[in-house]
Every structure is written in C-alpha cells, then in structure tokens.
Amino acid sequence: MADLRDFTKTLPQAAQTYLENRRLDEVECIISDLPGIARGKAVPASKFARQQYFHLPDSIFYQTITGDWGEAADEDGFIEKDMILRPDMSTTSAAPWTADWTLQVIHDAFDRDGAPIPFSPRNVLRRVVEMYHKRGMKPVVAPEMEFFLVARNLDPAHAIKPMMGRSGRPAAARQAYSMTAVDEFGPVIDDIYDFAEAQGFEIDGITQEGGAGQLEINLRHGDPIKLADEVFYFKRLIREAALRHDCFATFMAKPIEDEPGSAMHIHHSILDIETGRNLFSGPQGGETDAFFHFIGGLQKHLPSAIAVLAPYVNSYRRYVKDHAAPINLAWGRDNRTTGIRVPLSGPESRRVENRMAGMDCNPYLGIAASLACGLLGIIKEDWPDKQFKGDAYAGEPDIPNVMGEALNVFEEASDLHEILGSEFCRVYNIVKRTEYEEFLQVISPWEREHLLLNV
Incomplete structure (x- = not known):
C-alpha cells in the first residue's frame, strides 16, 4: 500500500465513487468496543497507504459505558498491552459528514502472536x-x-x-x-x-x-x-x-x-x-x-x-x-x-x-x-x-x-x-x-x- 493512487483503486466501488475527482485527506481506522462505540485513530491518507497495521491498548475492551474500567485483565495484569489492528479493506466506507474527504475502515484485533483478540466483538461474531x-x-x-x-x-x-x-x-x-x-x-x-x-x-x-x-x-x-x-x-x-x-x-x-x-x-x-x-x-x-x-x-x-x-x-x-x-x-x-x-x-x-x-x-x-x-x-x-x-x-x-x-x-x-x-x-x-x-x-x-x- 505504498502508493495512494494504487491504494484507492482497490477500494469498494462506493468508496471509489465517493472519491471520484477528489483528493482523499484522511482515513479513520476504527474498531468496535464492547458497547459498540467506534474507537481508533484518524491518520493522513498518505500515512495509511504506507501502514499495514496500527496499535491500540487492549484496555479499550475493559471500559464501561461511563468510561470507568473493569478489572478484566489477564494474568499479566492491567498493563494495557498493545493489540495489532489490521484493516479489513472490504469495509472501507465514506464518512460523508466530515469537512474534508474522509474514509472509514474497520479493523480486526490480534495479539502479538497473530491470534485474534477473543473479546473483540467482531472476532466473537466471526x-x-x-x-x-x-x-x-x-x-x-x-x-x-x-x-x-x-x-x-x-x-x-x-x-x-x-x-x-x-x-x-x-x-x-x-x-x-x-x-x-x-x-x-x-x-x-x-x-x-x-x-x-x-x-x-x-x-x-x-x-x-x-x-x-x-x-x-x-x-x-x-x-x-x-x-x-x-x-x-x-x-x-x-x-x-x-x-x-x-x-x-x-x-x-x-x-x-x-x-x-x-x-x-x-x-x-x-x-x-x-x-x-x-x-x-x-x-x-x-x-x-x-x-x-x-x-x-x-x-x-x-x-x-x-x-x-x-x-x-x-x-x-x-x-x-x-x-x-x-x-x-x-x-x-x-x-x-x-x-x-x-x-x-x-x-x-x-x-x-x-x-x-x-x-x-x-x-x-x-x-x-x-x-x-x-x-x-x-x-x-x-x-x-x-x-x-x-x-x-x-x-x-x-x-x-x-x-x-x-x-x-x-x-x-x-x-x-x-x-x-x-x-x-x-x-x-x-x-x-x-x-x-x-x-x-x-x-x-x-x-x-x-x-x-x-x-
């Protein structure tokens, strides 16, 4: 994904249509937490085209709806281990309410050994x-x-x-x-x-x-x-x-x-x-x-x-x-x-x-x-x-x-x-x-x- 133009040519048709004759500014890298709130990062489109994954702490799945934390960490303790989040490019979608030209991409969560995070909601459904x-x-x-x-x-x-x-x-x-x-x-x-x-x-x-x-x-x-x-x-x-x-x-x-x-x-x-x-x-x-x-x-x-x-x-x-x-x-x-x-x-x-x-x-x-x-x-x-x-x-x-x-x-x-x-x-x-x-x-x-x- 080194070239932005090559990257956009592989997107779902609706996303390509949305970007037609426009310059992609930003990509929102998102994942659902337990309540269903979108968590993640917004990155410049050029950076997203170069990256294969990004990190978020596993503690996003330990939060309550109020923003407090459940003591649900594993035997390693509440150390907020980084997960590896990889994009599912088939989910690439417009964010048409934004001021600039932005896409959203849903990511899947894996641990450092490549195993799916078992309490990530999308992984549970899969x-x-x-x-x-x-x-x-x-x-x-x-x-x-x-x-x-x-x-x-x-x-x-x-x-x-x-x-x-x-x-x-x-x-x-x-x-x-x-x-x-x-x-x-x-x-x-x-x-x-x-x-x-x-x-x-x-x-x-x-x-x-x-x-x-x-x-x-x-x-x-x-x-x-x-x-x-x-x-x-x-x-x-x-x-x-x-x-x-x-x-x-x-x-x-x-x-x-x-x-x-x-x-x-x-x-x-x-x-x-x-x-x-x-x-x-x-x-x-x-x-x-x-x-x-x-x-x-x-x-x-x-x-x-x-x-x-x-x-x-x-x-x-x-x-x-x-x-x-x-x-x-x-x-x-x-x-x-x-x-x-x-x-x-x-x-x-x-x-x-x-x-x-x-x-x-x-x-x-x-x-x-x-x-x-x-x-x-x-x-x-x-x-x-x-x-x-x-x-x-x-x-x-x-x-x-x-x-x-x-x-x-x-x-x-x-x-x-x-x-x-x-x-x-x-x-x-x-x-x-x-x-x-x-x-x-x-x-x-x-x-x-x-x-x-x-x-």
Whole structure:
C-alpha cells in the first residue's frame, strides 16, 4: 500500500465513487468496543497507504459505558498491552459528514502472536459464524433498526422529549406506518439516505414506528459480519444526520417514559454451503427439524444471552407488557407479540425472527449471541414448545427482568460460553458487573420523590 493512487483503486466501488475527482485527506481506522462505540485513530491518507497495521491498548475492551474500567485483565495484569489492528479493506466506507474527504475502515484485533483478540466483538461474531461453516452451514441475517429522533437533551436531569417536526409541532406518538409522520422528519431522513448511498449501503425501507419520533430502518439480508458492520456504521451516520438538524438520534432501549422501546429485531435463516438451499425448508417446502431445533435453541438459551442482547439497566425497561416488546420466549407464526416470530414467507425465504434484542446492544455481539443460541439448539436437537396462538403479552415473563439477574444467568451458561468463547464471556461479565455497580450508586429522582419523606 505504498502508493495512494494504487491504494484507492482497490477500494469498494462506493468508496471509489465517493472519491471520484477528489483528493482523499484522511482515513479513520476504527474498531468496535464492547458497547459498540467506534474507537481508533484518524491518520493522513498518505500515512495509511504506507501502514499495514496500527496499535491500540487492549484496555479499550475493559471500559464501561461511563468510561470507568473493569478489572478484566489477564494474568499479566492491567498493563494495557498493545493489540495489532489490521484493516479489513472490504469495509472501507465514506464518512460523508466530515469537512474534508474522509474514509472509514474497520479493523480486526490480534495479539502479538497473530491470534485474534477473543473479546473483540467482531472476532466473537466471526468465531460463531465459523462454527456454522465447519458444520456446512451458512447463516444469513437481516437486522431491523429502531431508534428515536429526539430534541437536543443537554441536561441529563431533564426528561428526553420528542423532536420538533417539520410542522413546528413535537413528533406525535401512536402514528405507526404513517407517511405523514415520516414526512415530519424529511430533512433528517434525506441526509440518512444520502449518507447511506455515499457509504454503499442499501436500505430496504424506512417506516414510522409507534413511538413519538421513532423510526425503523430495515436492511437487506446477508452475511452476519457484513450486516453487523453496516449496523455499526449506521448508528454513527444516523447520529450525524440528526445533529445536522438540531436533534439527537438515540438508540437507547427505552428513552421516553410511556413510549415503546427500540429493538434490533434479527431475522435468521441458514443455507447449506454446498447447495445454497435454505435448511429451514425441506424438498417439498415443509419446515425441517433444523427449523424447529433453531427455535428450540432460542427458547432454551436466550435467557442466558439476555445480558448481551439487553446490555444496560435501561434495556429492561423495554420489556413491559403491552408496550410493543416481547416479555417471553413463546414462538408463533406471523405473531408480533411473541419473542420468536416466524414471518410470512415462501419456503426459500423461510426465516426466524428474534424480537428480544434491544437497539442498544452491540450489533456484533447481539447477532453473535442470537446465532449462538440457535446453533446450540441445532447441535443439541432442542425442540421448541408448542406454537403459541393469541396474545403473548398476556403471558408470564421467561427472561430476567433486571441486569443483575441477567448477569447471574449469563455467568453460569457454560454451553453459551463454549460458542461465544470463554475469555470473551469472562471479560464481558466483569465489565458489565462493574457498570451495574456504578449504576447502583446513583440515587434516582423516583427514590428522592417517594422515599425521602415517606419511609
């Protein structure tokens, strides 16, 4: 990569189109940490063309969302060892919101011996995908991203409010699928489309969801790592588009009281590597054992994975009866009240939708955990409960309802640890427990209002 012109000629087509007749100024070398925040370095384009890797300390994976540190270092101690970060050039993408001509490149993390860092989220997902490949299976996913556009919130003590729409009125709730409601956010959505086009991403659709200022973006199905990269990128581009229009985009699971939460629904199917056939459908189009085992695995193992799919204390505020989020792991056909849904489809596109993951989860880890549960079901030949018919919101919860309980279940899930990697699970558990203990030291307005003078 010694010559800048040679380097740019090898980029994905969207990046080449973005740079056409322009001079590349800078390259952002990035990697996802445990929360899904982009960490890394920005370097001049000429320097990037000459370098094959760069270094970051492994401690980026020990940080909590507040910036504190979990004591998760290995036997060498907390010495902040340098990792070797190598670019995956297939992920090269524009950063169209920047003042100059900038590209982003996602990197993979290795230790000094060349082994993948086991608690790097992209490596965790790759580990799970490779386990499918070793069994002759190719997993396919399609994420759905829900998020809120809200008014700028500069004081955390103040409640989050919906953004002001184009009409000059705050965004209204309970207008699901309304085109008028989508038009309220037209300028922001226009920038989202423009940024996505510059980055080479294909949006399958944007709809208004049930919350005030809540939108959903659907992505086309594909390779799990590629789609996780896109969600990782999308979170950043959506935030940047919102900032251009004096509002915030938030991916909190439950940002506004009495409004629905935001999910990252994950659609799954599995193909036979040799034939390309959907393994959820038999020769005559019927549902296969693999289809039922995948659902059985989700039902059996998702409670252990909830700490990954719902990674913050706020995540559990989403799992509330009758607030457009599942509370149990019932499965049903074309039933959006169940935690596991089988959408209407033909045999070739038969898929299983996991509706439990919050949009606040790290996309690499959320997809990895969901695929891991399904794979365990296939390996162990788990059978699901009888198909649920009716309103599953009326049922009883099947999942932990607070972060501490979810971590306890996750810590004991040895089967899940074997799929995700024991070292990742160890680090994740320590970091999340540190984060939870930080939260428990904060006294909330509810406690001051109702306990200060009454108990």
